[in-house]
Amino acid sequence: MIPRYSRPEMVAIWAPENKFRIWYEIEAHACDAQAALGVIPKESAAAVWKAKDVKFDVARIDEIEAVTKHDVIAFLTHLAEIIGNEEARFVHQGMTSSDVLDTCFNVQLVEAADILIADVDKLLAALKRRAFEHKDTIRIGRSHGIHAEPTTMGLTFARFYAEMDRNKKRLQTARDEIATGAISGAVGTFANIDPSVEEYVCEQLGLKPEPISTQVIPRDRHAAFFAALGVVGASIENVSTEIRHMQRTEVLEAEEYFAPGQKGSSAMPHKRNPILTENLTGLSRVVRMAVVPAMENVTLWHERDISHSSVERNIGPDTTITLDFALQRLTMVIDKLLVYPDNMLKNMNKFRGLVHSQRVLLALTQKGLSREDSYRLVQRNAMRVWEEDADFMTELKADPEVMAAMTEAEIDDKFDLGYHTKHVDTIFKRVFGE
Secondary structure, X not given: OOHHHOOHHHHHHOOHHHHHHHHHHHHHHHHXXXXXXXXXXXXXXXXXXXXXXXXXXXHHHHHHHHHHOOHHHHHHHHHHHHHOOOHHHHOOOOOOHHHHHHHHHHHHHHHHHHHHHHHHHHHHHHHHHHHXXXXXXXXXXXXXXXXXXXXXXXXXXXXXXXXHHHHHHHHHHHHHHHOEEOOOOHHHOOOOOOHHHHHHHHHHXXXXXXXXXXXXXXXXXXXXXXXXXXXXXXXXXXXXXXXXHHHOOOOOOEEOOOOOOOOOOOOOOOOOOOHHHHHHHHHHXXXXXXXXXXXXXXXOHHHOOOHHHHHHHHHHHHHHHHHHHHHHHHHHHHHHOEEOHHHHHXXXXXXXXXXXXXXXXXXXXXXXXXXXXXHHHHHHHHHHHHHHOOOHHHHHHOOHHHHOOOOHHHHHHOOOHHHHHOOHHHHHHHHHOO
């Protein structure tokens, strides 16, 4: 990813230096396990660790690969240059390239998942804080973009919290599923390497042995991993779109923090645009872009090829780096979001009480009218509010058919905002616990 949308900690996971360090550890641990079995001399295994504190020369490895056309062989050649050809004689004994590549990729994905889970934790903390801050802040709920019934801003934040909490569980599941390694040799039969080597290497790297590999670790694991990241991206866009809606001039119930000295437009000095959430909407699409290629990687010719490799060299870094940046940015947006309760009330009262129409409808049915007649009476008066800018309560009280069923006091009672928020505490307990 470009530096503009990258954070150093996640970028470092995908740096060539980190990749080669993981490759080296895989090979060195495998040598230790082979030596314990008596397959290779213990001195040879110990000699491999001479490179423990050496910084691998990425340019030199690239130079060798330009000739060999094989990245793992290029690395092994460079390793031999460091520790000596004699000591390197038993490195990669009984292994195949996918043992190194696949196991390393999964280590990197686990490291990336740990950062992403920590990111979600910070976002959850921000959403929870804002939810309780605005638990009782009344705003109009909309369906189809049209005024529906009152809700609270706290419930909006709580809904986003619950969604992100589910995403945290998805990421934890994805991390667990991807945390496998394979040191099974050509075609995955362990013909030239003992299964205990795989067990030892995986233990050292914090992985589980892949139950059965074909030389290649099954890519359904990776499809599930990137699908989970795609869902998180979709949720980021979900939150961002609501904020963008709330910042529209005609709505203006909330807006992104606008810093001193910030400029909104090169042409119009008055502008304060939702640039961060628009940016997050775009970045979410980049994250989801990886899902289909990851799914298509599941199918390999005769169980093993490298058609998945070029895909993963792109989507591994790009998707995790982008999602890490997006989660951090969304947390900042939520933390600093400006909320305007007065505008929320103004918007809700724009149509003079229409938001209480269902309460009047239900009250009329309780008074003995059919639902059809009740709906007809309420809608007749509601349409005058839409079309003539009338006041809903006034129209109801002037309607003889309505007044034949209800008193003025009963109508007044149906316009109580507190009625709509009486179960907010119950919902909060469901979301946040006691």
